[in-house]
Amino acid sequence: MKMLLANAEAWPGFDTTVDLLKQGGAGIDAMVSGIARVEREAKVRSVGYGGWPNMLGEMEFDAGVMDGTTRDVGAVGAVPATLPVSALAHEVMKHLPHVMLTGAGARRFASERGFALDEVLHPDSKRVWWERLQKEMSPEQLAAFPDIALAPLSNAITDPERVRDTTVFLGRDGGDNLGVVTSTSGWAWKYPGRLGDSPIPGAGFYADSRYGAAACTHTGEMTMRCGTSRSIVLALRLGHSLADAVELAVQELSELKTGFLAGVVIHAMDAKGNHQVVNYRCDDEIRYWYWDERMAAPELRVATAIQP
Numbered sequence: 342m343k344m345l346l347a348n349a350e351a352w353p354g355f356d357t358t359v360d361l362l363k364q365g366g367a368g369i370d371a372m373v374s375g376i377a378r379v380e381r382e383a384k385v386r387s388v389g390y391g392g393w394p395n396m397l398g399e400m401e402f403d404a405g406v407m408d409g410t411t412r413d414v415g416a417v418g419a420v421p422a423t424l425p426v427s428a429l430a431h432e433v434m435k436h437l438p439h440v441m442l443t444g445a446g447a448r449r450f451a452s453e454r455g456f457a458l459d460e461v462l463h464p465d466s467k468r469v470w471w472e473r474l475q476k477e478m479s480p481e482q483l484a485a486f487p488d489i490a491l492a493p494l495s496n497a498i499t500d501p502e503r504v505r506d507t508t509v510f511l512g513r514d515g516g517d518n519l520g521v522v523t524s525t526s527g528w529a530w531k532y533p534g535r536l537g538d539s540p541i542p543g544a545g546f547y548a549d550s551r552y553g554a555a556a557c558t559h560t561g562e563m564t565m566r567c568g569t570s571r572s573i574v575l576a577l578r579l580g581h582s583l584a585d586a587v588e589l590a591v592q593e594l595s596e597l598k599t600g601f602l603a604g605v606v607i608h609a610m611d612a613k614g615n616h617q618v619v620n621y622r623c624d625d626e627i628r629y630w631y632w633d634e635r636m637a638a639p640e641l642r643v644a645t646a647i648q649p
């Protein structure tokens with residue numbers, strides 16, 4: 342059964358992917374095409390052009406692609422001046438013997454593959470960044486910026502005022518191939534060079550067409566410590582139901598007691614056609630898009646909320 346699951350931010354590209362799946366397109370190609378629209382949409386304020394810069398006011402994008410049939414992966418992290426980076430991650434998967442490129446090397450490869458050098462800092466994101474950062478700095482720090490230690494400004498990084506989010510697409514095509522694609526600008530005002538979970542296979546995403554697929558949003562610092570997406574797919578392989586596999590992953594997250602702890606949203610599907618989206622300790626209501634070939638149109642649904 343053809344299926345597509347994505348988070349609420351996916352709205353600019355969800356229908357594109359559904360249409361391509363309906364026409365018989367390969368799942369990964371269909372999802373990369375849809376997610377590119379999300380990355381270019383300035384109204385999506387957490388991904389691509391509408392996202393938030395790092396502490397220096399520079400955009401650094403992360404993305405990942407996984408083919409659940411071959412378990413091929415392509416990922417890019419902290420990529421400057423490039424859109425759409427999910428397509429760049431797909432190029433890594435197709436044209437290099439590597440799984441992941443970061444920073445300047447990823448940008449170099451982007452040029453080799455014909456990606457333009459894009460202007461990726463939205464003027465409003467630049468304004469909000471500078472207003473927020475000024476609040477953290479003393480007059481001396483302000484005068485010397487950016488040649489100052491940035492770590493003391495990390496209150497700005499963990500400020501919940503700016504939503505964290507990624508866009509994640511999990512799909513199954515007509516050949517029963519499962520796949521996942523992710524893309525994000527990461528946390529607002531992150532330390533330069535920080536990678537979240539979105540480009541990390543096993544943490545932010547994982548797919549195995551025989552068992553299932555999973556992808557996470559929000560606090561990558563937690564899912565990287567737990568290997569959350571891989572945990573879910575491994576639990577499915579070991580014979581657990583989808584509900585039990587997700588519950589196990591939530592249990593592992595809840596066992597973390599140190600470090601930066603906040604909300605995580607888990608999106609998961611199994612190879613039998615079930616899906617589940619769980620909001621673990623996010624305060625806001627979390628919604629997601631779902632479509633399968635039995636449905637006339639995609640639906641925006643509410644994730645199951647779980648508090649610690």
Ligand code: ASP
Pocket residue numbers: 504505506507525526527528536537538539557558559560561562
């Ligand atoms: N999980 C992403 C990260 O840690 C951000 C997010 O989804 O909000 O970068």
